[in-house]
Amino acid sequence: xxxxxxxxxxxxxxxxxxxxxxxxxxxRTMPGDPTASMVDPSIPSExxxxxxxxxxxxxxxxxxxxxxxxxxxxLDFGSSYYYNRPVLQIIQNRLPATLIxxxxxxxxxxxIGIFGGAWMAWxxxxxxxxxxxxxxxxFRSAPTFWVGMMVILVFAVRLGWFPAxxxxxxxxxxxxxxxxxxxxxxxxHLILPAFTAGLYxxxxxxxxxxxxxxxxxxxxxxxxxxAKGLPERQVLYRHAARNALLPVVTAGALFIGMAIGGxxxxxxxxxxxxxxxxxxxxxxxxxxxxxxxxFIILSTVVMVMNLIADVVYAVLDPRIAY
Amino acid sequence: xxxLVPELTIYSSLPESNLVNYEMAQELSEExxxxxVQLNAEPTDxxxxxxxxxxxxxxxDAYTIGxxxxxxRLDPDMFIYSINHSANANPGGNNTSRYVNQEFDALADAQRxxxxxxxxxxxxxxxxxxxxxxxxxxxxxxxxxxQTYHHERFTGLENMPGEGLxxxxxxxxxxxxxxxxxxxxxxxxVDITNLNPFGARSVYDWRNLRLIYDKLVxxxxxxxPVPWAATGWEIVDDITIDVTLREGMDFHDGMPVxxxxxxxxxxxxxALPDSYFAAFVQPIDSVExxxxxxxxFNMEEPYAPFITxxxxxxxxxxxxxxxxxxxxxQYHNEHPVGxxxxxxxxxxDGEELITETFEDYFERPNIDGYIFKIYASPEGVLTDLxxxxxxxxxxxxxxxxxxxIKDNEGxxxxxxxxxxxxxxxxxxxxxNNNRPPFDNxxxxxxxxxxxxxxxxxxxxxxxxxSRGGAGLVINAxxxxxxxxxxxxxxxxxxxxxREILADAGFTWDSQGRLRMPLQ
Numbered sequence: 001x002x003x004x005x006x007x008x009x010x011x012x013x014x015x016x017x018x019x020x021x022x023x024x025x026x027x028r029t030m031p032g033d034p035t036a037s038m039v040d041p042s043i044p045s046e047x048x049x050x051x052x053x054x055x056x057x058x059x060x061x062x063x064x065x066x067x068x069x070x071x072x073x074x075l076d077f078g079s080s081y082y083y084n085r086p087v088l089q090i091i092q093n094r095l096p097a098t099l100i101x102x103x104x105x106x107x108x109x110x111x112i113g114i115f116g117g118a119w120m121a122w123x124x125x126x127x128x129x130x131x132x133x134x135x136x137x138x139f140r141s142a143p144t145f146w147v148g149m150m151v152i153l154v155f156a157v158r159l160g161w162f163p164a165x166x167x168x169x170x171x172x173x174x175x176x177x178x179x180x181x182x183x184x185x186x187x188x189h190l191i192l193p194a195f196t197a198g199l200y201x202x203x204x205x206x207x208x209x210x211x212x213x214x215x216x217x218x219x220x221x222x223x224x225x226x227a228k229g230l231p232e233r234q235v236l237y238r239h240a241a242r243n244a245l246l247p248v249v250t251a252g253a254l255f256i257g258m259a260i261g262g263x264x265x266x267x268x269x270x271x272x273x274x275x276x277x278x279x280x281x282x283x284x285x286x287x288x289x290x291x292x293x294x295f296i297i298l299s300t301v302v303m304v305m306n307l308i309a310d311v312v313y314a315v316l317d318p319r320i321a322y
Numbered sequence: 323x324x325x326l327v328p329e330l331t332i333y334s335s336l337p338e339s340n341l342v343n344y345e346m347a348q349e350l351s352e353e354x355x356x357x358x359v360q361l362n363a364e365p366t367d368x369x370x371x372x373x374x375x376x377x378x379x380x381x382x383d384a385y386t387i388g389x390x391x392x393x394x395r396l397d398p399d400m401f402i403y404s405i406n407h408s409a410n411a412n413p414g415g416n417n418t419s420r421y422v423n424q425e426f427d428a429l430a431d432a433q434r435x436x437x438x439x440x441x442x443x444x445x446x447x448x449x450x451x452x453x454x455x456x457x458x459x460x461x462x463x464x465x466x467x468x469q470t471y472h473h474e475r476f477t478g479l480e481n482m483p484g485e486g487l488x489x490x491x492x493x494x495x496x497x498x499x500x501x502x503x504x505x506x507x508x509x510x511x512v513d514i515t516n517l518n519p520f521g522a523r524s525v526y527d528w529r530n531l532r533l534i535y536d537k538l539v540x541x542x543x544x545x546x547p548v549p550w551a552a553t554g555w556e557i558v559d560d561i562t563i564d565v566t567l568r569e570g571m572d573f574h575d576g577m578p579v580x581x582x583x584x585x586x587x588x589x590x591x592x593a594l595p596d597s598y599f600a601a602f603v604q605p606i607d608s609v610e611x612x613x614x615x616x617x618x619f620n621m622e623e624p625y626a627p628f629i630t631x632x633x634x635x636x637x638x639x640x641x642x643x644x645x646x647x648x649x650x651x652q653y654h655n656e657h658p659v660g661x662x663x664x665x666x667x668x669x670x671d672g673e674e675l676i677t678e679t680f681e682d683y684f685e686r687p688n689i690d691g692y693i694f695k696i697y698a699s700p701e702g703v704l705t706d707l708x709x710x711x712x713x714x715x716x717x718x719x720x721x722x723x724x725x726x727i728k729d730n731e732g733x734x735x736x737x738x739x740x741x742x743x744x745x746x747x748x749x750x751x752x753x754n755n756n757r758p759p760f761d762n763x764x765x766x767x768x769x770x771x772x773x774x775x776x777x778x779x780x781x782x783x784x785x786x787x788s789r790g791g792a793g794l795v796i797n798a799x800x801x802x803x804x805x806x807x808x809x810x811x812x813x814x815x816x817x818x819x820r821e822i823l824a825d826a827g828f829t830w831d832s833q834g835r836l837r838m839p840l841q
Binding site: 050083 | 668671672676695698
């Protein structure tokens with residue numbers, strides 16, 4: 001096991017270097033001049049030139065690349081052109097909001113999805129099953145921004161139960177993590193976007209769980225459990241669901257990896273100050289360092305989560321050994 | 323027979339970034355096709371477009387873009403000199419029409435150096451006459467600044483052309499209507515990127531900094547320069563201006579504001595060729611301190627916009643904080659300390675900037691501070707306007723939202739007032755005056771009859787805007803500098819275009835293609 005993890009870690013480092021190179025090249029081949037979004041067009045051309053030099057953009061592609069990779073090895077992602085601040089600081093500021101939103105949504109989707117999926121398989125062929133599948137597919141296919149706007153309309157505007165926009169009430173006190181995120185006010189703001197995102201994510205765990213449950217339910221040991229006269233609930237959750245969980249775990253682990261990217265549309269609809277919006281804007285502004293930093297971190301987390309999923313597999317299913 | 327008019331390309335906007343420009347370029351392309359000229363409309367990303375029109379190669383025929391109407395652009399220097407003088411027609415210069423006319427250049431130079439405002443106006447008016455005749459570019463439309471605020475909570479706000487409601491004047495004069503809501507919430511659709519005056523790169527970076535930092539002179543809603551942190555100025559001669567600093571002012575950290583701080587601030591900006599204000603301080607030769615709080619500016623040459631643009635734009639920075647900073651452009655300035663009417667409290671990235679009123683300010687504002695709240699979408703702002711979370715907006719509302727607020731269905735928007743002022747900025751079709759067929763004046767004039775100005779304003783802007791015109795740069799919204807006597811072509815008349823071309827010697831061949839006049 002340890003040997004396997006070390007081998008996987010080594011491959012991961014190589015992969016990250018490769019991915020970083022690809023990301024670097026991708027942004028350099030994009031049309032558009034990064035200074036265009038940095039300076040006002042009415043600024044003289046010498047000023048534009050000075051900016052290019054300050055950011056090293058006048059150097060050859062190869063020189064830029066070696067500097068980039070050298071910095072990367074020291075975990076230095078550079079400074080954002082647009083914000084004129086270290087990339088890591090910007091990511092750090094935005095990441096908690098995105099992660100909390102995504103994990104809450106995931107918790108919602110996976111709790112309901114796993115139990116609901118298992119239950120749908122159990123009730124195979126009934127109206128309940130087809131309603132469950134249809135509903136989860138509707139929320140999967142409906143545009144999230146539209147669902148978000150409807151949720152705002154109903155719960156914020158008409159009923160007035162929750163605030164419509166942002167992460168905290170305007171003018172709130174607080175600067176540290178605890179002061180910002182550990183409060184009832186934050187929770188009230190979190191509910192609508194997390195609910196909207198959760199509805200969207202629901203289909204994946206619910207349908208995967210249902211499918212793999214159906215397979216497990218046809219196994220002999222389930223029949224055996226029935227024959228022993230065990231209560232239905234015990235057969236369903238203790239014997240069947242546990243074994244059907246494996247594919248859901250993989251999907252869940254990959255989901256965590258992608259969670260860092262956030263749900264851009266949900267962040268926009270709810271004015272949620274997360275990282276997802278920042279990544280999209282960094283790309284359109286040709287803010288190379290910020291976009292590169294975000295994507296490299298994103299791909300690293302996806303790889304790490306993949307590894308963790310594989311390890312959790314072995315724990316859940318003793319037959320798997322590496 | 324003359325040469326064929328070459329196949330042309332117009333770089334326009336992507337429909338999602340500016341639908342009006344995109345549509346107008348498509349329209350123009352169809353109109354020219356009728357006339358036997360092929361114009362390919364190529365929607366282009368904004369940064370790519372800037373690359374092309376400011377690029378070394380100057381390789382383009384036509385494009386659509388715009389100049390935003392900032393308050394400092396009320397001074398005619400930008401729209402007369404910077405974008406039309408032949409000195410700026412080189413690569414990277416702002417005369418991206420590559421327009422060259424010596425008679426015009428002489429006027430553009432003269433208005434710059436003319437310190438008497440009435441005489442200067444005469445010159446600027448003559449310059450507008452030449453532009454309307456020469457048509458270096460065709461102005462399509464100006465947007466109206468339509469904005470809204472909560473009139474049950476605040477009063478006394480001024481909507482300024484080009485600046486809107488959240489200008490540098492409104493927060494100082496607006497009044498709360500009750501004692502329990504004295505801090506207005508201003509909605510923004512643009513993030514705050516920078517708190518460093520030296521690193522600021524756009525008008526968005528300045529909207530808050532100009533309230534935290536003070537300035538020697540401010541422009542009133544009627545665009546008159548008003549002595550502010552200065553008590554007055556004296557024009558000693560064409561190239562010497564003395565400004566007297568107000569006494570007894572303090573920075574937010576309690577240190578006094580001294581003439582040394584002013585000298586430091588101006589000199590620091592003069593040392594930075596690529597700051598946002600580079601163009602405004604470039605004519606200054608040196609700054610001297612005289613007896614009795616007097617600061618003397620020695621200019622390299624007469625520069626008429628000095629009081630209305632330079633003195634109203636450069637912020638006064640505390641020397642005691644900045645002089646110890648190694649590289650001022652890279653400094654974070656996490657907690658700006660200025661001497662302006664509002665004190666910085668805190669900024670939460672992507673959420674809000676909180677300020678409170680500076681109690682020791684010499685003219686204390688009526689509100690107790692303001693909160694600048696950042697939204698990701700205009701729909702989000704509209705919801706919070708309805709829920710009374712937001713008190714005013716800082717950007718131009720889209721036509722759909724204006725109509726929604728005006729319709730006031732179910733009385734949901736009854737507490738909002740819509741205000742509208744025309745913008746001094748404009749959107750236009752740029753023409754490369756250096757290339758055929760746009761090097762031919764008659765062709766440019768004829769082209770101006772192919773633009774459907776009403777379609778842009780009445781249909782695409784839903785009426786919230788004003789018409790452009792051939793060669794129009796200073797529009798009627800800029801009352802003082804606009805020349806109302808200049809006849810500007812701004813009617814759609816394809817027949818007239820055909821006549822002008824025929825009179826100028828253009829011909830059509832058997833296939834209906836347009837040919838240039840014989841030399």
